[in-house]
Amino acid sequence: MDLPVIDLSDYLSTTATSDAQLSELCGVVSRSLRETGALLVKDPRCSAQDNDLFIDMMERYFQSPRDFKLLQERPHLHYQVGVTPEGVEVPRSLVDEEMQEKLRAMPEEYRPSSPKGPDCKWRYMWRVGPRPLQTKFKELNAEPVIPEGFPKWKDTMDSWGYKMISAIEVVAEMAAIGFGLPKDAFTSLMKQGPHLLAPTGSDLQTHGREGTVFAGYHYDLNFLTIHGRSRFPGLNIWLRNGRKVEVKVPVGCLLIQTGKQIEWLTAGDCIAGMHEVVVTSRTTDAIKLASEQNRSLWRVSSTLFAHIASDAILKPLGHFAESPLASKYPPLCAGEFVEKELAVINLKGQSKES
Numbered sequence: 001m002d003l004p005v006i007d008l009s010d011y012l013s014t015t016a017t018s019d020a021q022l023s024e025l026c027g028v029v030s031r032s033l034r035e036t037g038a039l040l041v042k043d044p045r046c047s048a049q050d051n052d053l054f055i056d057m058m059e060r061y062f063q064s065p066r067d068f069k070l071l072q073e074r075p076h077l078h079y080q081v082g083v084t085p086e087g088v089e090v091p092r093s094l095v096d097e098e099m100q101e102k103l104r105a106m107p108e109e110y111r112p113s114s115p116k117g118p119d120c121k122w123r124y125m126w127r128v129g130p131r132p133l134q135t136k137f138k139e140l141n142a143e144p145v146i147p148e149g150f151p152k153w154k155d156t157m158d159s160w161g162y163k164m165i166s167a168i169e170v171v172a173e174m175a176a177i178g179f180g181l182p183k184d185a186f187t188s189l190m191k192q193g194p195h196l197l198a199p200t201g202s203d204l205q206t207h208g209r210e211g212t213v214f215a216g217y218h219y220d221l222n223f224l225t226i227h228g229r230s231r232f233p234g235l236n237i238w239l240r241n242g243r244k245v246e247v248k249v250p251v252g253c254l255l256i257q258t259g260k261q262i263e264w265l266t267a268g269d270c271i272a273g274m275h276e277v278v279v280t281s282r283t284t285d286a287i288k289l290a291s292e293q294n295r296s297l298w299r300v301s302s303t304l305f306a307h308i309a310s311d312a313i314l315k316p317l318g319h320f321a322e323s324p325l326a327s328k329y330p331p332l333c334a335g336e337f338v339e340k341e342l343a344v345i346n347l348k349g350q351s352k353e354s
Contacts, residue, residue, distance in 0.1 A: 091216020
């Protein structure tokens with residue numbers, strides 16, 4: 001199944017689009033997020049060249065020696081800034097008994113790959129956008145970490161991060177309209193949120209065997225996730241009907257996925273999309289080609305997690321508050337929700353000072 005591709009130019013240049021066309025476009029966005037948990041978009045402000053510059057830099061970083069990368073590790077800040085080494089992040093499917101029960105009930109052809117332990121991927125967390133001056137969740141809003149020897153690091157990270165947040169904000173506005181909410185229902189809650197540009201790095205030279213799990217079956221805990229196109233395939237998503245689909249992101253497109261926070265705000269009308277990253281036959285074909293062309297064998301995901309502000313309250317919005325499922329989503333501070341979720345997947349580290 002091909003995901004719909006929405007050209008955000010039509011929304012950004014509203015003078016060229018009628019109200020009826022805009023309403024229809026927003027309906028496609030909300031319907032896709034509701035039914036598939038995913039959406040492909042084209043944003044004229046986010047070019048394929050921008051994505052390539054970012055991936056080039058991250059390939060150079062992840063190829064750096066392990067000891068160098070560990071200098072950017074911040075476990076006492078829940079790994080929410082700096083690098084997360086491979087073997088730290090635990091797939092939700094390994095620790096969530098309710099999820100494991102659902103997996104056993106799945107038809108075999110739709111079941112995810114079974115990870116044997118923590119994910120064998122690295123990740124780098126980079127804060128994008130302003131942070132609140134006063135917050136109860138300082139460790140979720142910490143200052144970014146800049147590795148030595150990368151003079152263009154901040155400019156490259158900020159440039160790509162801001163562009164992807166801009167795309168997310170447009171999709172959030174369109175989704176709100178499509179869901180019958182005020183245009184700023186979501187974006188007003190995103191202001192000064194702990195947005196994270198969070199590329200992953202997976203070493204295909206070491207872990208390039210077909211069936212290797214880089215990111216075990218899980219959902220994202222944030223509001224919406226956006227990815228640029230990776231140079232190596234391997235992402236599978238699950239539609240709301242339980243069907244497993246391999247995602248193919250066209251050149252110049254961005255992939256949007258639903259997270260747990262949008263599920264909370266819509267009382268489950270839109271649910272957090274499940275996904276995994278594994279080495280498939282298409283991945284091994286890409287590895288062979290990259291080897292022949294003497295290109296990097298690190299699979300970099302160009303990922304950004306857009307969050308609801310840490311001190312904002314998560315609760316069903318507007319008419320979703322009247323949903324029969326609303327009681328499953330009681331009011332909860334977004335920062336508190338994030339900390340609980342991080343504890344489950346082994347990222348809520350203990351302070352080195354304690």
